[in-house]
Amino acid sequence: MAPSLPDKPSLEGLEEKWSARWHDTGVYRFDRSKSRDEVYSIDTPPPTVSGRLHPGHVCSYTHTDITARYWRMRGKEVFYPMGWDDNSLNVVRRVSIHYGVTCDPTLPFDAGFEPPGEGTSPPVPISRPNFVMLCEQLTTELEKSYYDLWTRAGLSVDWTHTYTTIGARAQRASQWGFLRLLERGLAYTAEAPTVWDVDFRTAIAQAELEDRELPGAYHRIAFHRADDGGDVFIETTRPELIPACVALVAHPDDERYQPLFGSEVTTPLFGARVPVKAHPLADPEKGSGIAMICTFGDVTDVTWWRELDLPVRSVIGPDGRLLPVTWGAPGWEAGDADRAQAAYDELVGKTAKQAQRRIVEMLGESAELVGEPKPITHPVKFWENGSRPLEIITNRQWFIRNGGRDEELRQAMLARGNELKWHPDFMRVRYENWVNGLNGDWNITRQLPFGVPIPLWYPIDAGGVVDWENPILPAFDDLPVDPSTDVPKGYTEAQRDQPGGFAGDPNVMDTWATSSLSPQIVGGWADDPDLFEKVFPYDLRPQAHEIIRTWLFYTVLRSHFEFDRLPWTDAAISGFVFDPTRKKLSKSAGNAPDDPMNLLTQHGADAVRYWAAGGRPGQDIALDPNQFKIGRRLAIKILNASKFVLSIEAGAGAAGAPVDPSAVANALDRSMLARLRSVIDDATRAFDDYDYTRAIERIEPFFWNFCDNYLELVKGRAYAGDASALAALRLALSVVLRLFAPFLPYVTEEVWSWREEGSIHRASWPTIDEIPSGGDTEILAAAADVLSELRKVKTEAKRSMKTPIASAVVRDAAARIAAARAATDDLREAGVVEGDLVFQEADGFSVDATLTEPAA
């Protein structure tokens, strides 16, 4: 039931029409009756539902979709789910504002809670389960706009397979995953120095650190030798940590300080005796070559503290302010405790910054500060979500082993990275850099109100002491649990936080502890083992390069532990989209020029996808309106050329007849098909290597040459009903449409529907076996060159293209002459050559043509 060809084909309305049709017919629905080897599965990244999507998302998700469509046409059953990341601080902020609430895990669950709504001040505190419910509610609303965008963009996602990162399924998988690691000792708790954000008052992991350049100053400060041998000068950017100083350290080979090793010095202002130690990490070139070790100023301090077996003297509290301490008490010995206390009292309760200002004044007064501080700019560690420098404080955390302090595991993780196929390959280096630079296990504990709870309770003994080392575990069937409101088996709510009772773990997991299970979550590991078996291990993980150290690494780690294998065979790493003007576009909501929905409605989805296809894996790409224009033109060209081919066929009375490749006898036709055969070959190879850009770079020039030269040359013969021409045109059109289908799903589907049954997106990817063998590609090439020259003659004479040519002489090398001569009749027709068309052998290529005189 092929519909009639449109008179004036147009792109208008195609997106609404086909996205609705695809939805209704379920073309992209995953068929779970297939076996694993018939499946191609994708571990889709879940975009955060808080922020707006931007063109970069459209670009990288299109890359994945192009790949998905290719494999679907290759006959694979494609598992292409979609996720929403609603387990993030952004979401917390958004939910808080939208509903006028704030999350307080100490509150009990309230089943009947109704949020007051936006603008409520102060926000209403609610329990964590209540907060999570609102989060899911908002996510559901936001999903709608995401669905609209992705659908419009033509993503061939199966919308019956979606997941979130805070919903019950994710929590269940996430908590189960954690408990399984706990059982095997791969997750453990420890009290340890922890990188700490003083505003959010939470621990964070190494993977979420970033450096920011901040102004600071070297302060040259005098320590006093205990043997009265004079002063030792150190330089520090953090003089406020002098009370936390537990040692000085210099390089073992540093002759200046060798005499001091093993001796003691006293700290300025506080008069605490600290040893002088040797350690190879101390850099003789830096500052005065001898440094003070504080607990803790930075991660080097932690290393020194651990390796030199030093005591702890903590002065920074979880809020970033200086803690009260009692000088003279054990661990806080001072030569003159009263003087030390007096000095310290000046600092207590101040932020690090305030304390620094005050202590510098005091050091100046005591003449222990030498000279003026030297201003510098230096990198300081921040949480990527934070706004104040991180501190390092000591407290109890849950860790997952990651190779940071286990060489065997580190090597195993490096081997996994090596086993994974990276696209592009050089991204592997980033993974290796990261694994090699790990300096500790993965701290998954976050002291945040919102997130997936750590699914543990702890017994409290009769004396009220919490037993952190022997947690109470939930049963698998009870997952997910929230220990802040749920009660462990065998206890009652009344026993919460009571002697002889239990304490719920108040903390949540790092979001990556959940995201790293995305293959497990969406594949049904914890709730649909049959599905999981069909999709795991996945074929593809598409993602951005900046989260290689987090999402990619952690996912590999979790899969390594749980399944002893990679979670996917291939990782496709996308680049960034940048603005061509290098300037930030306005982000004012709605009508920003880079709003993805605007791009799609303005230029058309196929056009935007065409642009995206130009971005190779791992390469940045400019947001270029020009490319949208070109893509749109290509789509229109496909409509028109297709209509032309099919209308000629209809005119010849051959409409609907099956394509018969064996009818292609003409040398020019066979030449065109020979070229097409190599295009199929190249494009297929490129796709197999995840290089969709290379694929379209082969397909597109073929198509334009097909239109500009082949169609023009063959036109006359086709109109006359030549069987070879008709068969070649139909065959080429069928192949070209299918080659373009992954890139331009709308226009190709539209054209396909004019003549074929079923969706092109379930049609088979073209193979070279469809093309008759043989054919000399030189014939079309040579004929096109001659045709070009004939046109040039007319252009230079400023005459119309239909101006007849009285006579023409073509000169070229023998082989080229032979090739062009094979298309003589078509050349005469296309070039409107009325008189002689002569071919002569010559050294170079030239065409002399004489036009007929214009009518008087």
Added chain:
RNA sequence: GGGCGCUUAGCUCAGCUGGUAGAGCGCUGCCCUUACAAGGCAGUGGUCGGGGGUUCGAGUCCCUCAGCGCCCACCA
């Protein structure tokens, strides 16, 4: 400090194993040619970042320098 990527026409980029520089856009000119005027045809345009080297021959291989972007780093 270590590493990765990039540097080819005004712009965006192809140039895979070395063999006389390519595409599109832009620009200029021409053409209502019955698939396409939101089009078609043709033309203009480059000492392939700099400097060395290997080779009969290098955008393509080696060394080195520079700029841009990014990753990592124990930055007192």
